[in-house]
Amino acid sequence: MADDCIFCKIIAGDLPGEIVDQDEHTISFMDINPWTRGHALVIPRQHSANLYEITPEDLHHTAVAAKRLALTMRDKLGAEGINLLNACEATAWQTVFHFHIHVIPRYTDDPMTLPVRPMPADMEELVKVAEQLRG
Numbered sequence: 745m746a747d748d749c750i751f752c753k754i755i756a757g758d759l760p761g762e763i764v765d766q767d768e769h770t771i772s773f774m775d776i777n778p779w780t781r782g783h784a785l786v787i788p789r790q791h792s793a794n795l796y797e798i799t800p801e802d803l804h805h806t807a808v809a810a811k812r813l814a815l816t817m818r819d820k821l822g823a824e825g826i827n828l829l830n831a832c833e834a835t836a837w838q839t840v841f842h843f844h845i846h847v848i849p850r851y852t853d854d855p856m857t858l859p860v861r862p863m864p865a866d867m868e869e870l871v872k873v874a875e876q877l878r879g
C-alpha cells in the first residue's frame with residue numbers, strides 16, 4: 745500500500761468504492777466520473793504507479809479481469825461495445841497514480857467521441873519512427 749494513494753485506500757476499505765468484481769490479484773469498481781453508464785476501473789491489489797512500473801504478472805491479472813468485466817457489461821448492461829483505456833503519466837492524462845484500466849461500456853448514441861481526427865501518415869516520417877523504435 746502506498747501512502748496517500750486513493751485506490752490503495754479503496755482496496756483497504758478506508759475509502760468507499762462500489763466494487764463490482766474482485767479476485768486474488770485485482771479489484772474492479774465504478775468510476776466516480778463515468779463517461780458512459782457502467783464505466784469502471786480495474787486495478788491490481790498491489791500498488792504500482794503506472795504502465796512503466798507494473799509487473800508483467802499484475803498486468804496480466806488486470807487484463808484478464810478487464811476482459812471478465814467487459815463480458816459482464818455486455819451481458820448485464822447490454823453494452824454494444826467496450827473501450828479499454830490506460831493513461832500512463834500526466835502528459836497522457838493520468839490523474840491517479842495507481843495503475844488502472846478503464847473499462848468503458850459503449851452504446852449507440854452515447855456521448856463519447858474520438859479525441860483525435862485520424863490522418864494518413866507522412867510515409868517518410870513513419871519509416872523514420874519505425875527505424876528509431878527498432879533501434
Ligand code: 5GP
Pocket residue numbers: 750761762773774775776777778785830831837838839840841
Ligand atoms: P486517470 O485520469 O488516471 O486515467 O483515471 C483516474 C480515474 O479515477 C478518473 O476517471 C476518476 O474519475 C476516477 N476517480 C478519481 N477519484 C476517485 C475516487 O475517489 N473514487 C472512484 N471510484 N473513482 C475515482
Ligand code: ZN
Pocket residue numbers: 745746749750751752753791792841842
Ligand atoms: Zn495505490
